Structure formats: C-alpha cells, structure tokens
Amino acid sequence: xxxxxxxxxxxxxxxxxxxxxxxxxxxxxxxxxxxxxxxxxxxxxxxxxxxxxxxxxxxxxxxxxxxxxxxxxxxxxxxxxxxxxxxxxxxxxxxxxxxxxxxxxxxxxxxxxxxxxxxxxx
Amino acid sequence: xxxxxxxxxxxxxxxxxxxxxxxxxxxxxxxxxxxxxxxxxxxxxxxxxxxxxxxxxxxxxxxxxxxxxxxxxxxxxxxxxxxxxxxxxxxxxxxxxxxxxxxxxxxxxxxxxxxxxxxxxxxxxxxxxxxxxxxxxxxxxxxxxxxxxxxxxxxxxxxxxxxxxxxxxxxxxxxxxxxxxxxxxxxxxxxxxxxxxxxxxxxxxxxxxxxxxxxxxxxxxxxxxxxxxxxxxxxxxxxxxxxxxxxxxxxxxxxxxxxxxxxxxxxxxxxxxxxxxx
Ligand SMILES: C[S@@+](CC[C@H](N)C(=O)[O-])C[C@H]1O[C@@H](n2cnc3c(N)ncnc32)[C@H](O)[C@@H]1O
Numbered sequence: 001x002x003x004x005x006x007x008x009x010x011x012x013x014x015x016x017x018x019x020x021x022x023x024x025x026x027x028x029x030x031x032x033x034x035x036x037x038x039x040x041x042x043x044x045x046x047x048x049x050x051x052x053x054x055x056x057x058x059x060x061x062x063x064x065x066x067x068x069x070x071x072x073x074x075x076x077x078x079x080x081x082x083x084x085x086x087x088x089x090x091x092x093x094x095x096x097x098x099x100x101x102x103x104x105x106x107x108x109x110x111x112x113x114x115x116x117x118x119x120x121x122x
Numbered sequence: 123x124x125x126x127x128x129x130x131x132x133x134x135x136x137x138x139x140x141x142x143x144x145x146x147x148x149x150x151x152x153x154x155x156x157x158x159x160x161x162x163x164x165x166x167x168x169x170x171x172x173x174x175x176x177x178x179x180x181x182x183x184x185x186x187x188x189x190x191x192x193x194x195x196x197x198x199x200x201x202x203x204x205x206x207x208x209x210x211x212x213x214x215x216x217x218x219x220x221x222x223x224x225x226x227x228x229x230x231x232x233x234x235x236x237x238x239x240x241x242x243x244x245x246x247x248x249x250x251x252x253x254x255x256x257x258x259x260x261x262x263x264x265x266x267x268x269x270x271x272x273x274x275x276x277x278x279x280x281x282x283x284x285x286x287x288x289x290x291x292x293x294x295x296x297x298x299x300x301x302x303x304x305x306x307x308x309x310x311x312x313x314x315x316x317x318x319x320x321x322x323x324x325x326x327x328x329x330x331x332x333x334x335x336x337x338x339x340x341x342x343x344x345x346x347x348x349x350x351x352x353x354x355x356x357x358x359x360x361x362x363x364x365x366x367x368x369x370x371x372x373x374x375x376x377x378x379x380x381x382x383x384x385x386x387x388x389x390x391x392x393x394x395x396x397x398x399x400x
Binding site: 039 | 194195219220222224228230234237248249250251252253256257258259260261262265
C-alpha cells in the first residue's frame with residue numbers, strides 16, 4: 001500500500017465523525033521504485049492532505065518532506081522528487097491502519113488494507 | 123457468468139491478444155491487454171469469462187477516447203482475478219503516464235489474486251479489500267476519471283447476495299440489481315466532473331431503466347459492446363456526466379447493432395435525440 005492510498009482512506013464505522021487520518025502501525029514497510037511523473041504529482045497535489053502525508057511518511061522513517069507545502073513548490077524538482085518518493089515509493093506491507101476515533105484496527109496484509117466493517121459497525 | 127462451470131468459448135475481437143499472440147502484421151507490438159496464461163486463479167475467485175472479456179473489449183474499443191481523456195485516477199470495483207484492471211493498466215500504460223489505478227473487491231481471496239495477476243504483468247494498482255469503495259468514498263469523492271465494474275448481475279434469491287467467496291461474484295438478488303443499485307450512487311459520488319463509468323449489465327437487469335436512473339443523476343449513456351452468449355445477453359454501457367461540452371468526443375454510436383438495440387428501448391430515445399456524443 002502506497003501512502004497515496006493511505007492518504008485516501010478513512011474509517012467509516014457507524015457514528016465515527018472524523019475517521020481521518022488513519023494511524024499507521026507498520027510491522028513491515030518497503031521502498032519500491034515507481035516511474036516519476038511531474039504532471040501526475042501536480043494533478044494530485046491539490047487533493048492530498050499534506051499533514052497526513054508528512055506524518056505517515058515520518059512513521060515509516062521518511063522525514064524529508066516539508067511540514068507545509070503550497071502549489072508554488074511544485075516548480076521545484078527537489079520538492080517533486082521528495083513528494084514522489086513519499087507518495088508512491090514508500091509502502092506499508094504488513095501492519096494495520098488504526099481509526100483515530102475508535103482505535104479499531106484495519107489490517108494490512110501483503111500490502112493490501114482490509115477496510116471491511118463488521119456487521120455491528122455499519 | 124454462471125458459477126464454476128462457465129463456458130468461455132465465444133470468439134471476439136481481443137481473443138488473439140488475450141492469448142498473448144500479436145495480431146497479424148504487427149508481430150512486434152506488445153500485447154495491449156492481460157494474458158490469460160498470466161492471470162492468477164483461486165477456487166473462490168471468479169475466472170475471466172465472457173462478461174470480463176466484453177468489458178475489456180469495450181475498454182479497447184474506447185481506448186482512443188481514453189487516451190485523449192488522460193485520466194489521473196482509475197478504479198475497478200470488484201476486480202476478481204484482476205484481469206480487467208490489469209488490462210486497463212496495460213492498455214493505457216505508457217501513453218497515459220499520469221494514470222494511477224485502484225482496485226477493490228469484497229472477497230479477500232480476490233484481491234490477493236488481483237495482486238498476483240498485476241504483478242505477473244509488471245503493472246501496478248493499489249488494491250483494497252472493501253465493500254464497493256468503503257473507506258475510500260469520503261476522500262476520493264469526485265476524483266475518479268474512470269470507474270469500471272463487472273458487477274454480480276445474475277438474478278438470484280435475495281439470501282445469496284452478500285455471501286462470502288465466489289457466490290459474491292455473481293449473486294445479484296432480484297433482477298440481478300441488488301449490488302448494481304448500490305454501486306450506481308457510489309460511482310456517481312466518486313466520478314470526477316469529466317469521469318466515465320463503464321459497467322457490464324445483463325438484459326434481465328433492465329439496462330434501459332439503469333440508464334434512466336443515471337439520466338436522472340445527469341448522465342448520458344451509450345452501449346459500447348453487446349454480446350450474446352448461449353446463456354446470457356450482455357451489454358457494456360458507458361456513462362458520462364452531461365454537463366457543458368466537456369469530454370465529448372467519438373462517434374454517436376460505436377459498433378454495429380447498437381442503434382437497432384436502442385430503438386427497441388423507448389426509454390433510451392433521449393440518446394438518439396440529444397446532440398451529444400460520447
Ligand atoms: C462478475 S465478478 C467480476 C470479476 C472481474 N472484474 C472480472 O471481470 O472478471 C464480480 C466481482 O465483484 C466482487 N464483488 C461482489 N460484491 C462486491 C462488493 N459489494 N464490493 C466489492 N466487490 C464486490 C466479487 O467478489 C467479484 O470478484
């Protein structure tokens with residue numbers, strides 16, 4: 001699971017008002033090379049929750065993102081490289097995503113998060 | 123579709139590529155869709171069948187439009203073996219370098235199979251075990267430029283809907299519409315302004331009513347592929363938001379026979395009357 005996906009996932013348990021961002025419990029993570037495409041990064045930037053990305057990347061040991069980001073930074077190749085790495089190359093392989101409100105753990109196995117709810121959670 | 127003993131013998135346009143052979147006269151071109159021999163299998167996971175092939179053929183038929191569309195995010199709901207999302211990733215591939223792919227399935231065996239199939243073809247999609255798009259819906263709202271779905275569409279007793287394993291791949295409840303009717307509003311939520319939805323339906327699902335439902339949500343629709351097998355009559359329908367002139371291109375009715383099918387459906391007469399094409 002890329003951090004792009006983590007950035008898009010939220011806990012939707014019944015009654016939870018802000019199930020975002022999910023806390024990452026990583027038992028195993030990985031770095032995998034991905035094709036760099038500046039246009040993709042520029043397209044997706046406005047949709048990214050930046051603080052969630054920064055903190056997720058830190059949890060996985062990547063601390064090179066600036067705490068705050070603004071569109072003008074997308075001109076910088078250095079910034080784009082870091083954004084690319086955090087968003088697409090850092091993966092959670094094994095572990096869990098934890099609902100910030102209820103503590104419910106959504107398991108991640110072989111890089112695949114399981115967001116299915118139990119019957120009493122829908 | 124029809125349980126574990128499906129007969130997948132219908133011949134169609136992409137059959138040659140599926141087998142990993144190149145078309146005559148183009149021996150050097152790479153296959154543009156997933157190869158059956160590289161598609162992973164599991165006893166609890168739906169194997170690519172006529173409906174899967176029809177959906178991939180529809181995407182191939184619309185490929186030129188998809189390349190112009192330049193999607194950023196694409197999603198398959200219910201990816202099963204991974205045959206369709208892998209094919210989509212391959213066919214858009216290097217020509218749409220901005221495209222990124224997501225796939226969901228409610229069956230954990232299916233997502234695992236999808237993962238292996240993607241890997242065997244050297245393409246990537248982010249995979250999530252999810253009920254339609256649960257967990258993604260909130261944040262991905264309005265972000266999907268392409269959504270594809272081959273839903274469980276077989277009319278079955280209601281009790282069979284929502285069961286685990288392979289049953290979930292076909293059991294569609296009354297008129298086969300139980301899951302489809304849950305998918306439509308979610309797809310509407312997920313699609314971007316320029317977003318396109320491709321969905322497989324069966325005659326018994328009442329596709330004209332589905333188009334009407336989507337019409338009420340502001341969507342135009344067009345049948346891209348229709349195919350009759352011994353046991354079922356399939357249609358792959360494309361939906362798009364009918365706002366302004368954005369994203370309109372292509373011929374009015376691609377493929378032969380579509381017009382005559384439409385003419386049998388009074389509910390779809392708007393398609394013939396309005397000037398848009400997609
Ligand atoms: C007809 S199969 C299609 C599989 C594959 N896309 C193909 O075309 O070969 C339908 C798939 O949808 C999945 N599915 C059924 N209900 C679902 C739901 N509520 N959410 C997500 N996936 C679902 C099934 O597990 C199955 O893999």
